[in-house]
Amino acid sequence: MRVVNRCTPLAAAAALLATGAVAAPVAGAITTTRPAAAAATAAKPKAVVKKVEVADDFYSPTKLTIKVGDKVNFVWSPTNVNTHNVTLVSGPKGVSKKQFTSGDGSIDFHFERTFTVPGKYHFQCTIHPTMMNLHLTVKK
Amino acid sequence: MIRSSIRGGALAAVALLATAIAPAVASAKPTAPKPLVVCKHGCRYTTIQSAVNASGKGATIQIKPGTYSEGVLVQGHKHNGLTIEGIGKTPSAVYLNGTHARVQGNPAQNAIEGDNVNNLTLENMKEQHYAANGFFITGSNAKHPCHGYLMKNLIAGFDHAYGMYVFECIGGRMTQSTGYGNGDSAFYIGGTPFQKKPVWSSVDHDTAYENVLGYSGTNSKYVKITNGMFYNNGAGVVPNTLPSEPFQPATDGIIANNKIFWNNFDYYLPGSPVKTVSSGLESVNGKPVNYPIGAGILMFGTTGWVAKNNQIFGNWLWGGASFSNPLETSGEAINNGNRFVNNQMGDNGNDLNGTDFFNDGSGKGTCFANNGTHPTLVTSPTAPSNVLYPTCPTTAGTGSTIGDATQQGLLISISTSDPPATMNTFWTRHPHIKIKGITPLGG
Numbered sequence: 001m002r003v004v005n006r007c008t009p010l011a012a013a014a015a016l017l018a019t020g021a022v023a024a025p026v027a028g029a030i031t032t033t034r035p036a037a038a039a040a041t042a043a044k045p046k047a048v049v050k051k052v053e054v055a056d057d058f059y060s061p062t063k064l065t066i067k068v069g070d071k072v073n074f075v076w077s078p079t080n081v082n083t084h085n086v087t088l089v090s091g092p093k094g095v096s097k098k099q100f101t102s103g104d105g106s107i108d109f110h111f112e113r114t115f116t117v118p119g120k121y122h123f124q125c126t127i128h129p130t131m132m133n134l135h136l137t138v139k140k
Numbered sequence: 141m142i143r144s145s146i147r148g149g150a151l152a153a154v155a156l157l158a159t160a161i162a163p164a165v166a167s168a169k170p171t172a173p174k175p176l177v178v179c180k181h182g183c184r185y186t187t188i189q190s191a192v193n194a195s196g197k198g199a200t201i202q203i204k205p206g207t208y209s210e211g212v213l214v215q216g217h218k219h220n221g222l223t224i225e226g227i228g229k230t231p232s233a234v235y236l237n238g239t240h241a242r243v244q245g246n247p248a249q250n251a252i253e254g255d256n257v258n259n260l261t262l263e264n265m266k267e268q269h270y271a272a273n274g275f276f277i278t279g280s281n282a283k284h285p286c287h288g289y290l291m292k293n294l295i296a297g298f299d300h301a302y303g304m305y306v307f308e309c310i311g312g313r314m315t316q317s318t319g320y321g322n323g324d325s326a327f328y329i330g331g332t333p334f335q336k337k338p339v340w341s342s343v344d345h346d347t348a349y350e351n352v353l354g355y356s357g358t359n360s361k362y363v364k365i366t367n368g369m370f371y372n373n374g375a376g377v378v379p380n381t382l383p384s385e386p387f388q389p390a391t392d393g394i395i396a397n398n399k400i401f402w403n404n405f406d407y408y409l410p411g412s413p414v415k416t417v418s419s420g421l422e423s424v425n426g427k428p429v430n431y432p433i434g435a436g437i438l439m440f441g442t443t444g445w446v447a448k449n450n451q452i453f454g455n456w457l458w459g460g461a462s463f464s465n466p467l468e469t470s471g472e473a474i475n476n477g478n479r480f481v482n483n484q485m486g487d488n489g490n491d492l493n494g495t496d497f498f499n500d501g502s503g504k505g506t507c508f509a510n511n512g513t514h515p516t517l518v519t520s521p522t523a524p525s526n527v528l529y530p531t532c533p534t535t536a537g538t539g540s541t542i543g544d545a546t547q548q549g550l551l552i553s554i555s556t557s558d559p560p561a562t563m564n565t566f567w568t569r570h571p572h573i574k575i576k577g578i579t580p581l582g583g
Contacts, residue, residue, distance in 0.1 A: 056419075057384045081301055081324055081417040082384070083249070083272050087281075103213065104255065106272030106300055108247040126281035127307060127331070128384060 047114065049073050054109075056082050057128040065137040068118050072136065074102065076109040084125045084132065086111055092119030092138075179204035188212045188224065188236075188252070197221050203265070205233035209241045211248025211270065215255045224252065226264040231295045238270035238299070247271040250305075251296075256280035259288040266295035274299045274319070279308035282386045285333050288312050297321045301417055302328045303351070308386070311339035311362075318347045323417035325356035325378070331385045332361035338392065340364055350581070352407055352416045353378045353431065354400075357393075358385045364394045372581045374407055374416070374433045376400040376455070381441035381465065381473035382421070388472035393445040400436040401491070402454045402572060404582030408433075408561035422467045427556040429467070432457055433563050434494060434582075437480075441465045441473025441541075443503075448481045452493065456567035456582060458518070459485050459493035463500035463551055464541035474541050475503035479532055483511045487573060492516075494568035499528050500551060502543030507532035520546040 048070045053060040055077035066072065074086050088100035095117050102111035104127070115121075115138045125132035176191040177183050178201060185191035189212050191201045198221040205228040214222060226234030241248035251267035254260040254277040267274045274296030279285035289312035296303030296319045303319030303326040306312060310333060319326025326348035329341055339362065346368045348354035354370035355377045357363060363379070370376035377400060381389035407414050420428025432438065434457030439445050441464055452459040460480050465473035486492040496515035499506060501523050508515070509532040517529050523544040530536040542548070557563040564582075572580045 079419055081419075083276070083301070083305075083307075103243070103246075103249065104253060104272070104276070104278070105246065105249045108271050109249060110246065127278070129282055129386065131384065 045069075047071055049112070051075055052134060053077055054080075054084050054086065054105075054125070054132075056080050057084070057125070057131045059123070059125075059132050059134040062133060063135050065139060066115060067139050068116055069114065070138070071112055071114045073110060073112040076105050076107055078107050080106045082106065083127060085127065086123050086134075087126050089122045089124045091121040092117045095119075095121075173199060175200040175202040177202050177204065180206045180208075192219070192222070192224070195219060195222055199223070200225065202227045203234045204228070207235045207237050209237050209239070211238070211241050211243045211250055212236075212252040213243070213255065214253065214257050214260060217256065217258065219254075219260070220258045221260075222257065223261040223263065224265075225261070228264065231264050231293050232266045234265045236265060236267035238268065241270070250274065250276040252276070254278070254286070254289065256284065256286065258286055259290075260286075261290040261292070262294060263290070263292045264294070266297075268297040268299070270299045272300050273302040273305040274322075276302070276305045276307075277309060277312070278306070282308060282331070282333065285310050290315075292316055294318075296326065298414075299323070302326075302356075304328065306341070307331045308333065309341070310335060311341055313342045313344070314346060315342065316345045320348070320350045321414050322351045323415060324351075325353035326351045326373075327355045328357055329363050330356075330358040330360050331387055332357075332359060332363075333387055335362065338362040342366070343368065348373060348376075349578075350405055350414060352405075352414065352418070354403070356380065357390060358382045359387045360390045360393060361387070362392050364396070365398065366394070366396045368398045370398060370400045370436075371402045371578065372405050373403045374405045375431055375435040375438050376403040377436070378431065378438045378440060379442050379445055380438070381468075383468060383470060383472070388470065389474070390442040391444050393442065395437060395445070395447040396449050398450045400450055400452045400455070402578075402580045402582070403436055404434045404454075404456045404564075404567065404580070406433055406561055406564050406582065408559065408563070410561075422465070424467070424552055424556050427558055428560075429552070429555045430557075430560050430563070432461070432551075432554050434458070434567050436460055436493065439463070439475070439478045441468070441475065442478055443474065443476040444478065446479045446481065447483060448479070450483045451487065452483055452485055452496075453487040453491040454493065454570070454572050454580065456494040456564075456569050457554070458498045459483075459496040459515075461498035462506050463498070463548070464502040464543060466502070466541045466543070466548060468541070471541055475500060475506055475537070475543070477503075477505040479507050479509070480511055481509045481532060485512050485515050491573045492570040494566075494570075497529060498547070498551075500543035500547040501528045502538050502541050502548070504537040504539050505534055506537060507534045518547070518550070520544050522546045
């Protein structure tokens with residue numbers, strides 16, 4: 001990581017592209033390789049980031065529709081008392097539930113994922129399952 | 141010091157005995173797995189998390205004295221039976237500091253979290269300043285609770301919400317531990333699944349001070365809280381029923397042989413080192429409903445909780461109270477069959493509670509017996525005292541969450557005080573006795 005940090009973003013992206021180190025986007029990949037990813041997908045429309053609030057004891061919104069390639073950033077509310085999580089209960093075939101499941105958090109916490117597989121996703125806080133559900137539709 | 145020297149002596153004796161018989165048993169007995177040792181320098185593992193990642197079922201992780209800035213996650217049944225223990229002479233020797241600890245780009249939420257792990261043991265450590273909680277053990281979800289845990293000889297301070305926090309677990313023990321300065325409670329057991337053959341949890345020989353609440357448990361069940369000290373909190377022991385957590389209501393708890401005193405911590409006052417993280421339980425006419433401050437025991441919408449043989453004194457609102465939540469439409473938060481029996485109230489007149497007991501008259505079967513010769517009662521012009529404070533057993537009560545109008549009006553007035561710091565205007569202040577090493581809060 002430190003080696004990459006010493007390079008400029010463009011140089012790093014070029015180096016990664018030259019070596020073939022940039023893999024195809026993976027469903028649920030953590031978006032920490034922004035410079036490389038940005039260069040690799042330069043021709044594509046810019047991904048939209050939708051915010052979902054994780055609060056005591058609800059998600060907001062509870063229904064959401066995005067396009068393939070868009071991101072969802074789950075942001076825990078600074079006013080939370082309780083601990084919450086984002087757990088993928090059901091999703092399209094082949095999508096890893098683990099990859100779309102956050103840790104437990106209360107405040108100062110966020111969880112961002114990119115959605116590359118179209119279909120319907122159901123997220124739930126396992127600590128507050130009756131009150132915190134998000135139904136997400138990812139369109140082609 | 142006494143405990144240390146006894147323990148040291150015992151260990152030495154065991155060591156000598158082991159040396160003497162070692163040749164005879166060496167070939168017959170399988171060798172126990174070596175503990176995974178963590179220390180800052182010179183150990184194979186320099187973080188607790190790295191040792192956890194390398195551990196399996198039944199393993200022991202020993203942490204040498206030092207300060208560790210991390211948030212540890214123990215996840216999954218592959219870690220069942222894991223023990224994580226500090227091996228310093230005191231819990232403070234192994235210190236988990238949450239101030240700058242980060243996990244995957246976020247502030248570390250918990251000092252140690254056990255997620256979906258059975259029989260996890262956490263022992264002899266101190267933690268402070270985590271973004272969510274100190275020591276946290278939880279089941280996977282409502283259908284897959286955790287089974288058993290031990291939290292022993294821990295210190296938990298100044299966490300956002302809870303010091304020692306257990307959720308969706310069946311059975312377990314918190315013992316000989318201390319919590320202070322937490323924004324909700326020092327000890328919490330909640331979201332307990334219903335059980336046909338209940339496995340009880342124990343919160344024993346613990347100390348909670350200067351928290352918003354000493355013990356809180358939403359939908360807390362099959363819990364014995366015994367031989368503890370709960371003092372200088374906003375309220376001492378508060379089992380409660382809320383719809384936010386699964387498995388309403390809070391049922392079947394015992395609060396026994398505790399000292400519950402001086403819970404007059406008005407954390408709403410300017411300059412308070414501790415702030416409540418709650419923005420209110422409900423709202424009435426736009427005003428948030430907060431927990432009453434100045435109370436020893438609050439049974440909030442509980443069924444079948446018993447407070448017995450406790451010493452309850454110097455709490456300037458109420459010593460013990462039992463009431464429903466009439467604002468919650470499900471009717472689950474109902475004051476049913478709670479009992480206050482054989483408690484010593486007000487230290488024989490030396491350190492009085494504001495009033496010893498409050499009951500809102502709702503629900504069915506809540507009773508009061510043998511709590512001294514003349515416990516003081518919050519009375520109502522609209523309900524006789526033998527209905528509000530019947531002896532045990534009883535069938536008295538309205539049978540619903542709607543109780544006596546005067547009592548519930550008073551409760552609403554207190555809990556919606558605006559600003560909340562003025563809740564202390566409902567207190568009746570009395571002189572305190574002196575207790576060595578403890579300074580009372582509340583002015």
